[in-house]
Amino acid sequence: MNKQKLMLTANKVRKGILTSIYSAKAGHPGGSLSSADLFTYLYFEEMNIDPENPKDPCRDRFVLSKGHTAPGLYAVLAERGYFPISTLTTLRQIGSILQGHPDMKHIPGVDMSSGSLGQGISAAVGMALAAKLDKASYRTYTLLGDGELQEGQVWEAAMLAGHHKLDNFAVIVDNNGLQIDGAVEDINSPYPIDKKFEAFNFHTINVENGNDFDLLEKAFNEARSIKGMPSAIIMKTIKGKGVSFMENQASWHGTAPNDEQYQKAMEELEKAGEALCQK
Numbered sequence: 001m002n003k004q005k006l007m008l009t010a011n012k013v014r015k016g017i018l019t020s021i022y023s024a025k026a027g028h029p030g031g032s033l034s035s036a037d038l039f040t041y042l043y044f045e046e047m048n049i050d051p052e053n054p055k056d057p058c059r060d061r062f063v064l065s066k067g068h069t070a071p072g073l074y075a076v077l078a079e080r081g082y083f084p085i086s087t088l089t090t091l092r093q094i095g096s097i098l099q100g101h102p103d104m105k106h107i108p109g110v111d112m113s114s115g116s117l118g119q120g121i122s123a124a125v126g127m128a129l130a131a132k133l134d135k136a137s138y139r140t141y142t143l144l145g146d147g148e149l150q151e152g153q154v155w156e157a158a159m160l161a162g163h164h165k166l167d168n169f170a171v172i173v174d175n176n177g178l179q180i181d182g183a184v185e186d187i188n189s190p191y192p193i194d195k196k197f198e199a200f201n202f203h204t205i206n207v208e209n210g211n212d213f214d215l216l217e218k219a220f221n222e223a224r225s226i227k228g229m230p231s232a233i234i235m236k237t238i239k240g241k242g243v244s245f246m247e248n249q250a251s252w253h254g255t256a257p258n259d260e261q262y263q264k265a266m267e268e269l270e271k272a273g274e275a276l277c278q279k
Contacts, residue, residue: 001044001045003213003214004276004279006037006040006041006044006045006213007213007276008273008276008277009040009044009079010036010037010039010040011242011269011272011273011276012075012273013036013039013040013072013075013079014033014036014075014241014242014243014269015075015266015269016071016074016075016076016078016079016085017029017032017033017036017071017072017075018243018257018262018265018266018269019088019089019266020071020074020075020088020089020091020098021071021091021256021257022256022257022262023088023089023090023091024092024093024256025256026092026100026256027070027071027091027092027100027254027256028068028069028070028071028253028254029071029240029243029246029252029255029256029257030176030178030239030240030246030249030250030252030253030254031066031072031145031174031239031253032069032070032071032072032075033072033239033240033241033242033243033246034174034176034210034211034237034238034239034240034241035069035072035143035174035237036072036075036076036241037210037211037212037213037216037241038143038172038174038210038216038235038237039072039073039075039076040076040079041213041216041217041220042062042076042141043076043077043079043080044076044080045217045220046060046141046220047059047060047062047139047141048060048138048139049080049109051080051081051082051109052081054082054108054109057136058136058137058138059138060138060139060140060141061111061112061124061127061128061138061139061140061141062111062140062141062142062143063111063112063114063121063123063124063127063140063141063142063143064102064110064112064114064120064142065114065117065118065119065120065121065124065142065143065144065145065148066114066117066120066143066144066145066148066174067102067113067114067115067116067117067120068100068101068115068254069143069145069174070098070099070100070101070102071088071091073102073110074087074088074091074098074107075088077107077108077109077110082107082108082109083097083107083108083109101113101114101115102114102115111127112124112127117145117147117148117151118148118151118153118154119153120142120144121142121144121153121154121157121158121171122153122156122157124140124141124142124157124169124171125140125157125160125161125166125169127140128140128161128166128169128230129160129161129164129166131168132164132166132168138168139169139170139224140168140169140170141169141170141172142170142171142172143172143173143174144171144172144173144174145173145174145176145179146173146174146175146176146177146179146184146190146193147178147179147180147184147187149173149190149193149196150184150187150188150190155196155200158171158197158202159200161200161202161230162200162201162202162229162230163201165201165228165229165230166229166230167226167227167228167229167230167231169230169231170220170223170230170231170232170233171197171202171230171231171232171233172232172233172235173193173232173233173234173235174235174237175193175210175234175235175236175237176237176238177236177239177248178239178248178249178250178253179250179253180250180253180254181250182250183250193232193234194206194232194234197232197234201229201230202229202230202231202232203223203226203229203230203231203232204231204232204234205219205222205223205231205232205233205234206234206236207219207233207234207235207236208236209235209236209237210236210237211237211238211241215235216235219233219235220233239253240252242268242269242272243265243268243269244268245261245264245265246265
């Protein structure tokens, strides 16, 4: 898929994120929107997956460690064909497969239930280690928030990944700079993130703009080329990316848009999509 198609797909993913959260009147738009391009790149370019066979033992694995941004994962799974796009409007409703955090027992394409921050990376390390022990070819990816790096279990998992030289494993950090109650550097600074992962024997890749597909492609190609150690891709992103009044606002970490805000956001995304089609 070329860059323009990826951008158009990411735009659809953003619409899906907002539609699901608006329908639920609850959810986390900020970090879902900042990660939309990453979700799109993983599921449409990077990972070896098959929506027709979601339990294929040879598939690549993905764990959403920052599980509260499930609307982003759900939107890309729907676009990729794991379930109908119309399902997104059932987010958090009784009886829906799409609840507030990913559920591997009910949602096609979800490899690990997650939500408690810091724990998803541990499960992902286990998957990568299992692949090494089984001499299997699949790769494992996990996405963490920068605020999530404040959790100690993250570093226990990183220690194990580095110790076992899991070069089939990539940690991705969505470094949008904001968490629920403000700037990460003011609350409990994780910086310098790259040096911390290097101390745990990771190959680190800093991505200046994690909302740019060319830079994402370069980073993931580099990670695939590394042998003998896991990789950490630290991508600078914009929280709320794609919706002007949500961008770089911590208040949109876990707030659903009202009728007027939803309409304005969707109009912005519609115009952005039209502009991409004219290129």
